[in-house]
Amino acid sequence: MRLLKVATCNLNQWAMDFDCNMKNIKESIARAKEAGAVIRLGPELEITGYSCEDHFLELDTITHAWDCLKDLLLGDWTDGILCSFGMPVIKGSERYNCQVLCLNRKIIMIRPKLWLANDGNYRELRWFTAWKQKDQLEDFLLPHEISEALCQKSVPFGYGFIQFLDTAVAVEVCEELFTPIPPHADLALNGVEVFMNASGSHHQLRKLDYRIRAFISATHSRGGVYMYSNQQGCDGGRLYFDGCSCVVVNGDMIAQGSQFSLRDVEVVVAQVDLDAVGYFVV
Numbered sequence: 257m258r259l260l261k262v263a264t265c266n267l268n269q270w271a272m273d274f275d276c277n278m279k280n281i282k283e284s285i286a287r288a289k290e291a292g293a294v295i296r297l298g299p300e301l302e303i304t305g306y307s308c309e310d311h312f313l314e315l316d317t318i319t320h321a322w323d324c325l326k327d328l329l330l331g332d333w334t335d336g337i338l339c340s341f342g343m344p345v346i347k348g349s350e351r352y353n354c355q356v357l358c359l360n361r362k363i364i365m366i367r368p369k370l371w372l373a374n375d376g377n378y379r380e381l382r383w384f385t386a387w388k389q390k391d392q393l394e395d396f397l398l399p400h401e402i403s404e405a406l407c408q409k410s411v412p413f414g415y416g417f418i419q420f421l422d423t424a425v426a427v428e429v430c431e432e433l434f435t436p437i438p439p440h441a442d443l444a445l446n447g448v449e450v451f452m453n454a455s456g457s458h459h460q461l462r463k464l465d466y467r468i469r470a471f472i473s474a475t476h477s478r479g480g481v482y483m484y485s486n487q488q489g490c491d492g493g494r495l496y497f498d499g500c501s502c503v504v505v506n507g508d509m510i511a512q513g514s515q516f517s518l519r520d521v522e523v524v525v526a527q528v529d530l531d532a533v534g535y536f537v538v
């Protein structure tokens with residue numbers, strides 16, 4: 257048996273409230289570790305907050321996000337646990353909505369969002385560029401201060417997955433799940449068993465049902481562990497986010513967090529048997 261314990265969370269982040277956001281992030285990691293989890297997933301853009309709107313255009317916002325990440329990486333937060341953190345990253349002259357994957361005080365990959373949310377209430381294209389190069393990872397030179405502090409010069413940046421000795425893990429960012437050819441389809445064909453979806457998804461009548469159907473359909477025929485993390489509560493804009501972080505395995509919901517909670521941090525932990533994923537064929 258290949259047992260894996262994973263943790264995802266509902267966090268009540270606030271746009272530009274870096275101190276509050278960091279407090280919640282740290283609390284969620286501490287609880288994930290306490291439960292014995294080796295993967296911790298947080299919501300989309302959790303370091304800055306999702307709804308920073310035109311503050312995303314200010315360089316300071318990105319700089320503060322790096323400072324927060326540095327703080328996390330200089331402490332023991334990522335020791336023995338793969339953490340996926342959401343934050344904006346500038347590469348070249350473009351701003352990307354990214355998941356930064358960290359383990360043992362190092363950044364191991366930066367995964368920019370491929371499909372931005374730009375309909376209904378969403379305007380991500382105003383602040384971010386969608387990453388379109390799917391054929392290869394690029395080398396991203398870390399900002400000078402980060403690279404000095406971490407003794408790490410660069411990190412793979414782009415679309416890909418992380419191959420561990422006993423499983424492969426990949427990120428999917430919110431909207432990507434709802435596209436006609438979601439990344440998890442291609443990733444599953446490459447042996448990825450664990451998918452981490454970081455979201456900033458607002459509440460709308462019957463949307464939870466829609467999301468759950470998507471998690472189930474992502475894993476019910478090809479197999480897989482689908483982790484979902486969502487922002488919880490308002491975050492300064494006009495949207496209300498309804499949490500409901502969960503873990504779905506091979507089409508079955510095995511752990512689900514609350515909806516409409518007033519708690520700032522809720523961690524959802526699940527133990528999964530990866531062999532059940534490996535053997536899963538409908």
Ligand SMILES: NC(=O)CC[C@H](N)C(=O)O
Pocket residue numbers: 300372373378429430431432434455456457458
């Ligand atoms: N942040 C996003 O990508 C939002 C995506 C999607 N429209 C949702 O509400 O879940």
